[in-house]
Amino acid sequence: MSERELPGHxxxxxxxxxxxxxxxxxxxxSTWLVIKDQIxxxxxxxxxxxxxxxxxxxxxxxxxYRRESLRVSNTALKVAALxxxxxxxxxxxxxxxxxxxxxxxxxxxxxxxxIVPNSLLAWFMLKQPVTRGFLVGSAVAGVGIVLxxxxxxxMAPPEGQVLAGMALTLAxxxxxxxxxxxxxxxxxxxxxxxxxxxxxxxxxxMLDGAFALAVEGPPQFDFRxxxxxxxxxxxxxxxxxxxxxxxxxIQRLGAGRAAYNGVLVPVVAMLLSTAFEGYRxxxxxxxxxxxxxxxxxxxxxxxxxxx
Numbered sequence: 625m626s627e628r629e630l631p632g633h634x635x636x637x638x639x640x641x642x643x644x645x646x647x648x649x650x651x652x653x654s655t656w657l658v659i660k661d662q663i664x665x666x667x668x669x670x671x672x673x674x675x676x677x678x679x680x681x682x683x684x685x686x687x688x689y690r691r692e693s694l695r696v697s698n699t700a701l702k703v704a705a706l707x708x709x710x711x712x713x714x715x716x717x718x719x720x721x722x723x724x725x726x727x728x729x730x731x732x733x734x735x736x737x738x739i740v741p742n743s744l745l746a747w748f749m750l751k752q753p754v755t756r757g758f759l760v761g762s763a764v765a766g767v768g769i770v771l772x773x774x775x776x777x778x779m780a781p782p783e784g785q786v787l788a789g790m791a792l793t794l795a796x797x798x799x800x801x802x803x804x805x806x807x808x809x810x811x812x813x814x815x816x817x818x819x820x821x822x823x824x825x826x827x828x829x830m831l832d833g834a835f836a837l838a839v840e841g842p843p844q845f846d847f848r849x850x851x852x853x854x855x856x857x858x859x860x861x862x863x864x865x866x867x868x869x870x871x872x873x874i875q876r877l878g879a880g881r882a883a884y885n886g887v888l889v890p891v892v893a894m895l896l897s898t899a900f901e902g903y904r905x906x907x908x909x910x911x912x913x914x915x916x917x918x919x920x921x922x923x924x925x926x927x928x929x930x931x
Contacts, residue, residue, distance in 0.1 A: 641876060644869040646888065653892025655862040656728035657900055658854045659720060665846045668720035669836035671855070674845065676712050676832055678859025679867075680825035686864065687818045694822055700815045703806070704823035711803035711867075712828025717835065718796035725789025729897030730776055733890040733916055734769055734793045737762070739923055741801035749805055758923045765919025771912030779904065808874045817868055825863070890916070 662671040687694055696704070722731050740762045747753065777786045806812055812820070836843070846852075894913065897903040 641873065645873060648866045648870050648873070649888035650892060651861055651866050653732065653889045654896060655858055656723075656732045656889075656893040657896045658858055658862070660723050660728045660901065661850060662854050662858070663720055663723055665848070665851065666844050667836065667840040668724070669717060669832065669840050670844050672713075672716045672720055673829060673832040673836050673843075674855045675716075675858045675863065676825050676829035678855060679712075679863035680822065680829050682860050682864035683818065683822040683825050683868075687822050690818060692816060692818050694819050696815065696819050696823065699811070700820055701823060703812050703815060704820050705827045707803055707806055707812070707820070708824040708827035709831060710799050710806065712825060713831045713835070714799035715796050715803065717832070718792045718799060722789045722792035722796060725785045726776060726793065727897050727901050727903050729890065729894035729901070729903055730772060731789075731793050732893030732897075733772055733913065734790070735797060735800075736890040736916060736920055737765060737769060738797060738801060738804070739920065740765075741798055742804050743923075745801055745805040746808060749809070761919045761922030763919070764922060765916045768912045768915030768917070768919055771908055771915065773912075775906055775909040775912060778908075779906075804874055807871045813875055817871060821867055821871070 662668070662675075684694065719731065743758060773786065773790055833843075890913075894903070898905070
């Protein structure tokens with residue numbers, strides 16, 4: 625970051641901003657489908673635990689390779705513990721359970737609205753501005769999400785629990801947004817990124833394991849190659865590679881603008897859901913998807929600092 629570049633005001637089309645932005649979006653667009661395979665034979669709490677054990681080891685390995693000390697202050701440990709609870713425990717425990725009731729693409733589309741709570745919380749906590757155009761775009765996107773969920777509700781079998789899936793997804797959304805704004809705070813910005821994430825992942829994995837032991841019983845694992853690949857992919861590619869890039873984007877773009885990759889993530893996720901989960905499109909679903917994307921693009925345009 626240049627000395628004249630204010631936090632949250634980096635130019636989007638700088639190569640070191642746009643490249644990580646699109647890479648994170650493409651990877652996270654694929655993780656929704658991989659998560660779906662993780663909740664079949666193993667209770668979701670244990671699948672989350674294995675993912676973040678792998679991620680914690682991977683992140684610590686990167687820190688050691690970069691010769692970054694894992695010895696941090698007590699304040700940094702407290703921030704890491706809160707980040708681990710919000711991002712790597714609450715967020716993912718809710719997400720994995722939500723995909724019991726909704727297709728992975730639908731969950732990803734709802735998560736495309738991350739820009740809304742991110743921006744509102746950043747306005748409330750960090751005094752980052754919110755424009756009228758942003759609110760209008762967010763409202764349009766919200767209508768699109770409602771149409772998508774209405775389609776999902778109509779297509780669900782009688783025993784389906786679409787409303788439960790939606791409630792879990794919204795809980796995950798708020799948890800992730802709180803973690804994003806925490807990472808954008810002045811206190812977190814002064815802590816070295818990789819060591820802090822190493823501790824956050826470790827705390828998250830420990831809390832996930834304790835929760836899994838309490839609600840699911842003894843550890844469970846599936847040695848099926850697809851499951852093992854999924855744990856490694858989500859732990860290393862979906863977490864170790866992407867979270868440092870994404871949190872750096874938060875610091876450079878601001879919590880609201882960094883969430884713009886939510887515009888691209890659902891597109892990737894819905895295409896994969898159509899190909900591998902047999903998602904069936906209807907006029908209602910198409911209209912909902914179009915409104916969600918248009919609304920998010922309007923919000924993105926309205927939040928452009930050059931306007």
